[in-house]
Amino acid sequence: MSIKVRIPTPLQKLTQDRAEVEANAKNVQDLIEQLNKSYPGIKDRICDENGSIRRFVNIFVNEEDFRFLKKEQTPLKDGDEVSIVPAIAGG
Amino acid sequence: MGYVKGLKCRECAKTYPAEAIYVCEFCFGSLEVDYDYEAIRKVLTRKKIESGPSSLWRYRDLLPINGEPTVGFYSGFTPLVKANRLAEELGVRELYIKDDSVCHPTLSFKDRVVAVALSKAKELGFDTVACASTGNLANAVSAHGAWAGLKRYIFIPHDLEQAKVLGTLVYAPNLITVRGNYDDVNRLCSEIAAKYNWAFVNINIRPYYAEGSKTFGFEVAEQLGWRTPDHLVCPAASGSLLVKIWKGFKEFEKLGLIGPVKTALHCAQPQGCSPIAEAILSKSDAIRLVRPKTIAKSLAIGNPADGYYARDAVNASGGTAGIASDEEIVEGIQLLAKTEGIFTETAGGVTVAVAKKLIEEGKIAKNQSVVIAITGNGLKTQEAIQSSLGGALEIDPQLKSFEEKVLISSKL
Ligand SMILES: Cc1ncc(COP(=O)(O)O)c(C=O)c1O
Ligand SMILES: [Zn+2]
Numbered sequence: 001m002s003i004k005v006r007i008p009t010p011l012q013k014l015t016q017d018r019a020e021v022e023a024n025a026k027n028v029q030d031l032i033e034q035l036n037k038s039y040p041g042i043k044d045r046i047c048d049e050n051g052s053i054r055r056f057v058n059i060f061v062n063e064e065d066f067r068f069l070k071k072e073q074t075p076l077k078d079g080d081e082v083s084i085v086p087a088i089a090g091g
Numbered sequence: 092m093g094y095v096k097g098l099k100c101r102e103c104a105k106t107y108p109a110e111a112i113y114v115c116e117f118c119f120g121s122l123e124v125d126y127d128y129e130a131i132r133k134v135l136t137r138k139k140i141e142s143g144p145s146s147l148w149r150y151r152d153l154l155p156i157n158g159e160p161t162v163g164f165y166s167g168f169t170p171l172v173k174a175n176r177l178a179e180e181l182g183v184r185e186l187y188i189k190d191d192s193v194c195h196p197t198l199s200f201k202d203r204v205v206a207v208a209l210s211k212a213k214e215l216g217f218d219t220v221a222c223a224s225t226g227n228l229a230n231a232v233s234a235h236g237a238w239a240g241l242k243r244y245i246f247i248p249h250d251l252e253q254a255k256v257l258g259t260l261v262y263a264p265n266l267i268t269v270r271g272n273y274d275d276v277n278r279l280c281s282e283i284a285a286k287y288n289w290a291f292v293n294i295n296i297r298p299y300y301a302e303g304s305k306t307f308g309f310e311v312a313e314q315l316g317w318r319t320p321d322h323l324v325c326p327a328a329s330g331s332l333l334v335k336i337w338k339g340f341k342e343f344e345k346l347g348l349i350g351p352v353k354t355a356l357h358c359a360q361p362q363g364c365s366p367i368a369e370a371i372l373s374k375s376d377a378i379r380l381v382r383p384k385t386i387a388k389s390l391a392i393g394n395p396a397d398g399y400y401a402r403d404a405v406n407a408s409g410g411t412a413g414i415a416s417d418e419e420i421v422e423g424i425q426l427l428a429k430t431e432g433i434f435t436e437t438a439g440g441v442t443v444a445v446a447k448k449l450i451e452e453g454k455i456a457k458n459q460s461v462v463i464a465i466t467g468n469g470l471k472t473q474e475a476i477q478s479s480l481g482g483a484l485e486i487d488p489q490l491k492s493f494e495e496k497v498l499i500s501s502k503l
Contacts, residue, residue, distance in 0.1 A: 009285045010116045019285060045119060055377070055399065056102075057119050060278055065394065067380050085281045086114040087121065087396040 003031065003076050006083040011046075014039045028059060029072040031082065046084065056087040093157040094131050098122040098298055101400070109155070111215050111295045121396070122298045124155040132346050137317060140348075144168075147203050147306035153342055154306075155299045156210050162239045163206020165195040167306050171314035171462070176430040177443075181450050185460040187320070188427070189311050191467070192435050196238075197258065198468035199389075199436075200307055200332065201231035205292060207303035209235050212290035218242060219289045223280040225273050225328065225389045226255030227467055232292055233262035244289065246276050251388060254471040272383060274394045301397075304332045308339030311462055312349055319343075319354040321459035322410070324446040326359045326438045326466055327367050328392040330401030333358055336464070337404040355410040357454075358401060359445035361387040361420060361437075367398045368412035371405055378402065386417045386475045387437035389467060411454055413445030420444055421479050424469060434469035442466075 002022040007015050015021055023038070025031035032053075036043035048054050052072070059066040060083040066074045076082070098107040102120030113122055135152045143149030147167025148160045170190045178186035191200040205228070212220050221244040222232045229245045236243040243264035247256070248271060259266050269276045284294040292300045312319050319340050325333045337356055343349045360368040363385035370378045378398040383391035395401070405412065415423065423443035428434050435443070446463050449455045469476075486492040 006282060006285075008114075008281065010112075010114045010119065013116065045117065054119055056121065056396070058278070058394065063275070063278070065274070065380060068382075083278065083282065085278055086119055087394075 002078060004081045005031070005035065006081070008084055008086055010086065011042060011084065014042050014045070024078075025076050027070075027072070027076055028053075028061070028066055028074045028082075031076060058085045058087060059083070060085065093155070094127045094152060095155050095157065096125045096127050099125040109157075111212075111217070111290065113295050113297045124298050124302055126153070126155075128342075128345060135346055135348070137313075137348055140313065147206060147303065147310075150306050150309045153302075153309070153339075154207055155302050156207070156214055158214055160206070160210045161213050162209040162235050163202060166202040166206040166235075167194065168310060169194050171311060172431060172433065174431050174463075177427065180426065180430055181447055182457055183450055183455065183461055184458050185320075187311075187315070187460075187462045188431060188433060188465050189307065189314075189462055190433055190465050191307065192433060192439065192465050192469065197227070197230035197234045198471070199227035199231065200304065200464075200466040201227040202235070203306050204228075204300045204303035205231040205235045208232075208290070208292035208296045208300035209239050209241065211299040212241070212292070212296055213239065215290065215296075217288075217290035219244065221280070221284070221289045221291045222246065222293055223273070223276045223291075224293075225391060226251050226259075226471065227389055228293065229259040229266070230255060230471075233259045233264040233266075236264065237262040246280050246283075248273050248276055248388075252472050252474055254473065255388075258471060273392055274383075277392075277394075301331050301335055304335035305339035305342065307332065307464065307466075308336035309343065311336075312340060312343050315460075315462075317349050319349060319352050320462045321353065322355050322357065322449075322455045322461045323464065324357045324359055324413075324442050324449065324461070325464045326390055326442045327395070327401055328390040328438075329395045330358075330367050330397035332464075332466070334397050334400045334404050337408060352408075354408055355455075356405055356408040357410045357445065357449055358405050358412040359442045360412070360414055361385040361390050361441050362414050362416045364391050364393060365412075365414045366393065367395055367401050368414050370398070370402050371412040372414075385420075385437075386472075387420055387441050388472070389436060389438045390441060411449070413448045415441045415444035415448070421476050423447070424476055425479065427465070428469070433465060435465045436467035436469050436472040437475050438467050439465040439469070440475075 100115035420440035
């Protein structure tokens with residue numbers, strides 16, 4: 001078992017075109033570090049120079065926006081599903 | 092011939108070709124259409140615009156298509172109504188309603204953005220269009236898409252007003268209601284958009300779609316006699332319309348079509364979903380997500396994609412923000428209807444209520460010119476005001492009954 005991560009199109013070049021990858025991590029921050037080990041460069045896309053997640057990147061843990069949870073410290077466990085989604089326009 | 096140079100990241104300025112893409116691969120910033128303004132300056136004059144079609148396509152040189160427009164020939168160029176009675180009621184000298192409650196064909200400003208989005212989608216070779224919507228966009232994509240002969244997938248939250256559901260279904264799209272709020276619909280649609288090769292107007296077509304909102308601002312400036320007002324009050328959900336009205340004014344200024352822009356742009360949001368307005372009022376650095384709870388369902392976006400840019404536009408213009416409660420929204424709808432004969436939806440109620448507040452608070456001075464952006468039609472949100480309206484007088488078909496019941500009770 002591990003965590004399922006859905007990768008948005010603009011990042012799929014880094015994941016060899018895979019839209020879904022698996023990882024093991026204890027929280028969102030850690031997940032980004034782990035992803036960066038498997039897919040070097042991904043962290044720079046998601047995080048700014050200070051290492052914080054960019055303001056227009058949305059991360060959902062089991063459909064819930066991580067900013068409503070514990071943000072970077074949101075805990076993760078086996079079987080969780082994480083979605084990385086760019087900000088989207090309204091309608 | 093069009094004047095699009097390509098797309099450009101709003102954050103890091105990296106450039107991309109004008110394709111169906113919407114985020115920067117390097118920093119995740121959203122992409123914006125980049126024009127060749129030098130070339131536009133050489134051809135675009137007031138006269139050229141004035142002799143163009145009576146639709147938003149009169150501003151075609153500043154819209155992101157390469158060929159001729161193919162959708163929305165009758166959209167836009169809505170009335171700018173001089174609102175004397177409402178002006179008197181609110182205590183300002185010069186007040187106008189920019190009235191997109193009568194935009195063709197689905198009675199909201201979304202007909203503008205969709206005219207541009209679908210023209211672009213066709214140009215890019217798509218045969219299927221889609222959107223995530225709080226209602227008005229659903230209506231517009233369904234209707235324009237029917238006219239253009241496109242397959243349509245429309246995603247909306249499950250609890251929208253009946254008229255917005257019916258006003259989508261009638262055009263026979265694939266309508267999908269999602270058990271969740273708009274932000275849930277949006278997330279789902281991003282995942283769908285990543286997997287299926289459709290033109291999602293507010294996802295992969297967004298850079299083009301959003302440009303359509305500039306025409307709201309262009310029209311205000313042209314209809315005021317080639318100037319911008321001292322104040323413009325604009326409703327915000329994702330914040331895109333507000334950002335693009337500002338961009339439209341600044342483009343006209345840059346091209347020398349109008350003088351320096353001195354408009355204070357004010358952001359109007361409903362209580363229960365006002366993340367942008369709150370960030371502006373509290374001068375906070377971050378825009379805090381909310382779970383929307385408001386009767387203004389068209390504005391119920393808790394995670395506004397253009398929130399930061401909307402805040403920056405408001406601040407750059409010297410404007411501010413205001414928040415209207417559900418009760419004030421209903422009063423705003425009724426006030427506009429009884430003074431100006433314009434029936435707007437809840438979003439318009441928010442805008443009227445906020446304009447009223449800003450005038451009362453002195454943030455809009457009484458001797459200045461004001462435009463209120465009315466972006467949608469009241470027939471679509473009847474539930475919101477049903478219980479606040481008095482009933483009709485019912486009588487028997489006799490003169491006596493008329494005189495007894497009507498003349499006496501209305502004290503003529
Ligand atoms: C009637 C109406 N007004 C205003 C808006 C706000 O638009 P934006 O998301 O561009 O801020 C919407 C959005 O759906 C709307 O339907
Ligand atoms: Zn970028």
